[in-house]
Amino acid sequence: MEAIKPEKLFCSEMGKRAIIAHYHRTDWPYQVVKTGTELSLGSRSVQFIETRMLHWPDSMFSYLKEDGILFSNDAFGQHIATEERFDDELEAGKAINAAEHFYATTLTLLSPLVQKLLKTMEKMELDLRLIAPDHGIIWRQQQDEILEGYRRWSQQEQHPEAIIVYDTKWKSTEMMAKAIAQGIEEENVPARLMSLKECHRGDIMQRLLTASTIVLGSATINNAIMPSLASFLMYMKGLKPRKKIGAAFGSYGWGGEAVKQLNTMMDEMKIKRIDDGLRIKYVPHEEQLKECVEYGRHIGRATKADK
Template sequence: MKKYEIAPNSYWVGYVDDRKVPFHRLILEKGTTYNSYFLDTEKPTLIDTVDIEFGRIFVENLDRIMDLSQLAYVVINHVEPDHAGGLPALMNKAKNAKIVTTALGAEELKNMFKLHHREYIIVHDGMKLDIGGKTLQFFETPYLHTEETMVTYCIEDKILYPCDQFSTHIANYDLFNDLAKEDIMEDFNVYYQLIMHPHRPYVQDMIQKMRQLEIQMIAPSHGYILRENVENYIDAYDEMSQEKGNKKAAILFSTMTGNTTKVAKVIAETLEEKSIEVRIVNVDKCDMESILEVVMESDMIFFGSSTRYGDLVGHLENVLKELKNVDLSSKIGVAFGSYGWSGEAIEVIHDYLKELNIKAVDSSYIIKATGMNHIQVPIRIKFKPSEAEEIILNKVVQTLGDLLVG
């Protein structure tokens, strides 16, 4: 491994993995790179490491090009093992280095790599760090693509180090996009769709922050460093993450005391904020033909019921039975409800959805689609939603809406 200069006193020191690489249940046919960057300043700083599989060789190579005992900071934008995997081996040599990351990132690094004894600098949005000759500024970018993620910007160099964002999975020794022997845009778009698109509202948040910076180069965690037509790549993320309209949702429910109605209204209001057209239908006050018509016109259907003596109330179960012979393969189904004790009706609804020809969404589905492990589906509300529960419910429904408009 050599160091390759990307800006004055700033170097690529990563690792090229030109195998067919297993990654997120895929095989990267073109391999990938694990990009790490060394800023040789008065306070020498490393931005991210490499995959855990190559941690030892990474540190051995770093040891040849610098005195690791002089390393002042290690910036960790993202704690997944393909970014932070070289950290344990590195910190064994870099005895004086402080780890720079988000609060959640610090907790995850401590638990993942047993680095409780190291000193951390906890980043907050917009914070700056003087590393002697260069100034780094940090921005929190949660869920791009995990909750602890942040990006780093070097003010003097006008370089954005955006972690997974703006990456491509291509093993290459050319380093820069303008030296690539083929058009990388297709690989760039595929990476976005697989990794970033499930989190597109957060992409939009990130874009708004990045628009305030003067960016002349983007140095991501994988693939090519972008130094030509940089704005085009930012515009591509902006365009691909825009919400698409013309989607419809239906909320079908039965209720006893009106609490499930309140939940249905919160769901509807949240979906409408995302420009999704919503129909709310109390199935106890509507004929089956009309209900089926609403179902067939909708892209996402929420099925809700109160719980009475461990069972559904009203006519919702009849609707679910009727739908067993209907083609719902293009639609998304979600169970919800209000309850006073254990709320069995919500689980019964979800069991029905799993038997129907519909994409039945639950927490497992959300984790596999987005990586978010804090979204609880089916939606369960005890009695009527409190103010705090409405905030949580809003976030859950926003995530479900994102599945639809994507």
């Protein structure tokens, strides 16, 4: 600011408050704008549309009417590092995939606001020749696809698929996870094993954005679930995924509290639990693995029955 010395600094009221909270400068030339404000730049004009909480309080779209460019702030963005500038310069599907990851890890909890925003945009009948988010690539070919993606993701549309998120110390819970996955697939429902030792929590949330079923597995350690599960579930809870069904399992030695704790956490997240879960003492033997397969089939059937 000291170097540029702008004549005016256009921002929303919330933007002004945020800038002051960061830089503590009340003397900068703020010019507060809001939805509907139009700013003439000579041969061009900018229209502002406030998009509060998408995903910061000060978020705002700026629309350059004459060129059909929507500077969309965080919306429609991606966490992607690439030399390319435009969606069509990336290999097919890569930009949408990155946008889906961004949505799953940043916007899921704000889905009701996204739905409202999409309606507002529809009413405004914007000519969207370019959508330029703050971070990520610019959409110049796949505008319809990204808007359709936001419609589906914000409505949390899902398909029958079970994501098995688990951790294990000595592999008994993993043996259970694999047998449960087998049972789910025997019911012709896709099952994806996601070990917390191998998968990033963001990647799990992306898969969970469109999958109907979450199956949580943990060994009991010190009367509790494993720390990796606790960390993942805290993250997941914040993102507020909706319309899920769930189940829990785990190996234990004596008290076996983990499954009960997983159940409680699912209840807190309003996940519709299939039942009270499956626990096996120490290492599962052949008959118990069959029980796990049967439990998987039960989850598969519940997944198919869930509407």
